[in-house]
Amino acid sequence: MKPKVLFVGEATFLSTGYSVYYKTLMQAVQAQGIEVEELACCVNQNHPAIDYVPWRVYANVPTDPKELEQFKNFPGGEFGAYSFEKVLLRSKPSHVFDARDNWHFEYQSRSSFRKYFSHLICPAIDNDKQNIQWLEQYRLSDATMCYTDWGCNIMKNHGVKNVVGRCSPIVSPIFKPVSDKRQRKEALGLGEIKIIGSVFRNQPRKLLPDILDAFAKFLKQSSRKDTYLYLHTDLLGSWSLDTELNRFGVGHRVLFTYMCTKCSQIEPSFFSGPSKICSCGSVQTMPSGGLGPNQEQMALIYNLFDVYLQISSNEGFCLP
Numbered sequence: 001m002k003p004k005v006l007f008v009g010e011a012t013f014l015s016t017g018y019s020v021y022y023k024t025l026m027q028a029v030q031a032q033g034i035e036v037e038e039l040a041c042c043v044n045q046n047h048p049a050i051d052y053v054p055w056r057v058y059a060n061v062p063t064d065p066k067e068l069e070q071f072k073n074f075p076g077g078e079f080g081a082y083s084f085e086k087v088l089l090r091s092k093p094s095h096v097f098d099a100r101d102n103w104h105f106e107y108q109s110r111s112s113f114r115k116y117f118s119h120l121i122c123p124a125i126d127n128d129k130q131n132i133q134w135l136e137q138y139r140l141s142d143a144t145m146c147y148t149d150w151g152c153n154i155m156k157n158h159g160v161k162n163v164v165g166r167c168s169p170i171v172s173p174i175f176k177p178v179s180d181k182r183q184r185k186e187a188l189g190l191g192e193i194k195i196i197g198s199v200f201r202n203q204p205r206k207l208l209p210d211i212l213d214a215f216a217k218f219l220k221q222s223s224r225k226d227t228y229l230y231l232h233t234d235l236l237g238s239w240s241l242d243t244e245l246n247r248f249g250v251g252h253r254v255l256f257t258y259m260c261t262k263c264s265q266i267e268p269s270f271f272s273g274p275s276k277i278c279s280c281g282s283v284q285t286m287p288s289g290g291l292g293p294n295q296e297q298m299a300l301i302y303n304l305f306d307v308y309l310q311i312s313s314n315e316g317f318c319l320p
Contacts, residue, residue: 004035006093006117008080008105011040011057013049015292016201021099021169030055039087041080042289058087081107088113095120099145099167102134109140118142122167125151126315130158138162174299185304188268195255197230197305199298201289202237205313209239212248219253230255232301235274235286245271257301258284259293266297268304 010016012023026036037056040047044061060083062068074082079100084107088096098105099122108119122145123138138144138160145167146152155163178184182192196215200206208231215229231254235241245251255268262282269276269284278284287293293301302308 001094002035003095004037004091004093005029005095005097005120006037006039006087006091008039008041008084008096008098008108009100010042010289011047011049012038013040013047013053014042014289015287016289018100019289020295024169024172025099025167026055037091037093039080039084041078056091058083058091076103076107079104079107084108085111085113088117093117098122099147100124102131102137106137109137120145122146123151124315125154128154128157130154135160172295174295175302176299178303181303181306184300188300188304190255190268190304192226194224194227194306195230195304196227196307196309197232197301198309198311199232199301200310200312202234202239202241204238205315206233206239207311207313208233208241209244209247210311211309212244212250212254215254216248216250219250228253228255230268230301230304232257232287234288236288241271242273257287257293259287259291260284261291264294266293266301 007022007026009022010018012019012026026038030036037058038053039058039060041060043059044063045059046063047059050057050059060080062071071077071082088111095118096108097120098108101124105121119141120143121138121141123134125146135158138155139162141162143164144155144160144162145164146155147166147168149166152163152166185191185193198211202208211229219227229250233256245254251271254271256271258267258269258272258276259265260278260280260282261284263278263280265278265280267278267284275283275285285291
């Protein structure tokens with residue numbers, strides 16, 4: 001039987017880390033002549049980007065109001081559990097691949113159709129003290145991978161025998177260091193400054209207050225006037241950006257990404273609330289999972305940073 005891989009994730013056309021990871025991986029697998037399909041957990045069938053995806057997409061979120069209420073009360077529904085069985089019957093994949101945290105994919109091992117597909121998982125390993133239930137979940141899969149050799153070794157050290165190796169992101173050639181950081185900063189109106197940068201979702205575990213606290217202490221102890229913090233994050237998350245900036249008194253030294261909803265240009269800016277006016281006359285907003293920079297723009301943002309910073313209370317060995 002010709003192999004077909006069903007990838008279960010957020011949605012390859014969103015602007016999230018998992019989305020970029022899945023997209024590059026699926027493109028590479030498809031290029032090898034293997035059929036791929038996608039269960040997009042975070043969108044419904046009316047999402048405009050679905051028509052432009054080069055493989056079949058099954059949307060997880062219902063559009064019917066009554067069904068949507070059922071979805072909201074379905075355990076693990078937002079992770080794909082709601083539509084997984086129905087998608088299996090339609091897709092009939094030989095393999096199912098999921099590269100998220102254990103609680104995102106554990107329902108797949110309990111599927112009524114489990115014996116009909118090979119289960120390939122790539123859990124986000126963040127420390128060497130793994131939950132016993134998670135380890136058993138890894139052992140039940142047909143093949144277990146990890147983003148890094150470090151994570152693979154942790155699973156092997158815990159007796160997981162079916163670890164087949166690293167499944168790192170397939171990075172686009174666009175993402176490479178440049179030697180002309182100064183020129184790129186000047187092109188965005190930043191001048192001759194040093195930038196400490198971080199890219200993350202505005203979630204509790206990303207520890208935004210700790211970042212601002214550390215930066216405030218750095219400014220006080222170093223007395224540097226040329227160093228700024230650049231946070232590429234979203235507004236509508238767990239931390240109130242304006243509250244935390246005021247709390248640590250660093251709003252005048254912290255930059256954020258704003259993106260135009262019309263011309264799609266990006267602009268580094270001090271915090272200006274949820275929106276500001278673009279030079280084209282339209283509205284700029286902070287990025288989100290639905291609206292974010294393309295790969296070229298993200299590469300530009302990364303290359304503005306002189307130092308990259310990533311902290312978290314728990315993180316699947318983050319992949320900036």
